[in-house]
Amino acid sequence: MFLPDYYEYCCRVKIVAGHNALENIPDLLADLNAKKPMFITDKGVAGAGLIEIVTEAVKGVDTSVIEDDVPPDSDLRVVNRLAGIYKDNGCDSIVAIGGGSVMDTAKGVNIIVSEDAEDLMKFSGAGALTRPLRPLIVLPTTAGTGSEVTLVAVIADKEKNIKMAFTSYFLLPNVAVLDSRMTLTLPPFITAPTAMDALTHAVEAYTCLAKNPISDAHAGIAISLIANNIINVVKNPSDQNGRLALANGATMAGAAFSNSMVGMVHSIGHSVGAVCHVPHGVCMAILLPYGLEYNLHRSGHLTAELLLPLAGAEVYAATPPEQRADKAIEVIRTMNQDLYDATSGRHARFFSEIKDRDGKQMVPEDKLPAIAKTALGDGSLLYNPEDMDYDDMMVVIKAAWDGVPLDRSLIKRG
Amino acid sequence: MGYQEIKPETKPAKKAYVSLMLWFVGRAIQAAAKTDDQVKKEFEGLPDRFTFSLGVMPQGPYMIVGKDKNGAVKYMGSNPHAQKVDLQMNIKNLEAAILLFTFQEGTAMASCRDRLILSGEVPDALAVVRILDIVEIYLLPEIVAKLAVKRYPKWWSPVSKNVVRGKIYIRTLLGI
Ligand SMILES: [Fe+2]
Numbered sequence: 001m002f003l004p005d006y007y008e009y010c011c012r013v014k015i016v017a018g019h020n021a022l023e024n025i026p027d028l029l030a031d032l033n034a035k036k037p038m039f040i041t042d043k044g045v046a047g048a049g050l051i052e053i054v055t056e057a058v059k060g061v062d063t064s065v066i067e068d069d070v071p072p073d074s075d076l077r078v079v080n081r082l083a084g085i086y087k088d089n090g091c092d093s094i095v096a097i098g099g100g101s102v103m104d105t106a107k108g109v110n111i112i113v114s115e116d117a118e119d120l121m122k123f124s125g126a127g128a129l130t131r132p133l134r135p136l137i138v139l140p141t142t143a144g145t146g147s148e149v150t151l152v153a154v155i156a157d158k159e160k161n162i163k164m165a166f167t168s169y170f171l172l173p174n175v176a177v178l179d180s181r182m183t184l185t186l187p188p189f190i191t192a193p194t195a196m197d198a199l200t201h202a203v204e205a206y207t208c209l210a211k212n213p214i215s216d217a218h219a220g221i222a223i224s225l226i227a228n229n230i231i232n233v234v235k236n237p238s239d240q241n242g243r244l245a246l247a248n249g250a251t252m253a254g255a256a257f258s259n260s261m262v263g264m265v266h267s268i269g270h271s272v273g274a275v276c277h278v279p280h281g282v283c284m285a286i287l288l289p290y291g292l293e294y295n296l297h298r299s300g301h302l303t304a305e306l307l308l309p310l311a312g313a314e315v316y317a318a319t320p321p322e323q324r325a326d327k328a329i330e331v332i333r334t335m336n337q338d339l340y341d342a343t344s345g346r347h348a349r350f351f352s353e354i355k356d357r358d359g360k361q362m363v364p365e366d367k368l369p370a371i372a373k374t375a376l377g378d379g380s381l382l383y384n385p386e387d388m389d390y391d392d393m394m395v396v397i398k399a400a401w402d403g404v405p406l407d408r409s410l411i412k413r414g
Numbered sequence: 415m416g417y418q419e420i421k422p423e424t425k426p427a428k429k430a431y432v433s434l435m436l437w438f439v440g441r442a443i444q445a446a447a448k449t450d451d452q453v454k455k456e457f458e459g460l461p462d463r464f465t466f467s468l469g470v471m472p473q474g475p476y477m478i479v480g481k482d483k484n485g486a487v488k489y490m491g492s493n494p495h496a497q498k499v500d501l502q503m504n505i506k507n508l509e510a511a512i513l514l515f516t517f518q519e520g521t522a523m524a525s526c527r528d529r530l531i532l533s534g535e536v537p538d539a540l541a542v543v544r545i546l547d548i549v550e551i552y553l554l555p556e557i558v559a560k561l562a563v564k565r566y567p568k569w570w571s572p573v574s575k576n577v578v579r580g581k582i583y584i585r586t587l588l589g590i
Binding site: 004005006007008125209210261376377378379381382383386387389412413414 | 522523525526527528533536537538539540541543544547560563564565566567568569
């Protein structure tokens with residue numbers, strides 16, 4: 001067991017989880033003294049019929065203000081517009097239904113309406129918020145990002161072409177409601193990468209430098225919930241118990257990584273997202289085994305421990321201790337292959353096989369140097385067990401592009 | 415664990431020690447930017463006239479390093495209020511600064527333990543961390559540097575490392 005000399009941990013989001021968790025929302029709002037919530041969501045969620053499920057479940061609550069116009073890459077204009085609607089309608093709280101973009105937007109709206117701010121920018125950075133905001137209840141509709149328990153919001157200003165990050169414990173929602181009905185209709189080819197994103201949060205939280213006993217506990221259970229259910233759910237999307245397990249796993253992984261941070265898988269993943277616009281979860285699924293391989297000489301003992309939640313007690317016991325880390329990496333690679341098979345090839349296993357809607361390759365080989373360069377500027381690199389320079393980046397990214405295991409002789413050890 | 419040789423005990427002594435280290439590191443960065451290709455390259459990647467400060471909260475000491483109008487890297491003194499600073503790296507308190515400057519804790523571990531507060535652009539901060547690491551590798555004996563940086567580059571050629579080390583020491587002491 002690892003006990004650091006010093007650490008900090010904070011997660012004060014109430015979790016309400018179950019197959020009928022939505023029905024508790026009226027009570028939850030009443031507890032928060034909220035009478036007129038604004039419902040914020042996106043077209044995808046609305047189109048999947050989830051708003052009807054929610055409004056049906058929250059009978060008695062004023063549901064007259066529902067805004068479903070949050071784009072997948074939310075931005076300052078959207079936040080300002082929604083804040084205007086909130087004020088015009090005299091709302092007193094927010095219910096956000098959606099994935100990361102909806103939740104970030106809701107957090108942004110909450111800053112403006114609570115602080116009566118003209119300019120959201122004034123509150124960017126860390127520590128700019130000094131008091132609680134309006135009640136915020138979030139209903140995640142993907143089991144992945146963990147945004148329901150994270151204290152960060154990222155909002156783009158498209159006119160200035162910048163992204164603003166907001167960090168504050170006051171951005172934490174008051175309640176996260178995990179209901180299996182919210183993720184039931186998520187198509188398998190999206191379920192797979194989002195769950196792999198959650199798995200990556202837990203694995204990196206457990207193996208990177210800012211780990212602590214409380215985040216470890218969350219990470220370990222998150223991994224077993226996700227690993228035990230991901231393939232089943234992708235094969236049988238209507239498996240309610242499996243859906244709820246993934247939702248719980250993603251939330252626990254979110255609590256773990258927002259306290260102990262993530263490492264190189266996210267550094268490179270953010271960069272591939274920025275340079276080539278590949279969805280975040282797709283990058284995570286591809287890069288996770290490479291991150292563990294690269295760090296093996298540093299954090300292999302921790303990766304070895306993860307074989308237990310990843311593969312179960314029998315496999316763990318049957319694997320000699322010195323082979324457990326490699327076996328854990330192999331289990332994750334097999335997971336990706338199984339997801340590829342279960343989605344008829346829509347779940348990409350390596351960068352060169354990712355195609356956009358028109359069948360065009362999304363990560364052309366000539367973009368790899370730009371990806372490596374951008375990744376060197378990603379903050380999560382600080383928390384990675386081993387250092388990385390440009391050449392190290394290229395070795396990892398090229399292997400993940402080709403889909404071959406890392407050539408371990410190329411890893412520079414100190 | 416840790417390298418136990420240097421150990422200032424009282425508060426004024428600690429402050430004086432950290433001031434001296436900051437002064438030395440600041441001048442060493444200026445020297446390294448002239449002599450080491452990697453440091454040169456990292457600075458080239460930073461914006462024009464970029465400046466950063468490294469210091470201790472709440473009242474210092476501090477040191478400021480930056481690029482002047484000709485792009486030359488200069489140690490710019492110890493007063494962060496005398497000029498614009500693009501990136502501030504502040505160590506939360508004197509005790510944390512002592513851990514860092516007695517090399518019992520590296521920069522990466524310090525930030526993992528919430529001892530460093532950054533304000534500025536993250537990519538710039540990472541470049542500065544890489545610069546600090548390289549400078550520490552030159553300034554410190556291997557046994558100490560190994561504790562201070564995440565990965566000690568044992569693949570560097572020892573001959574050229576010692577040549578550059580000598581140059582950096584001379585330049586740092588002379589301030590050129
Ligand atoms: Fe992620």
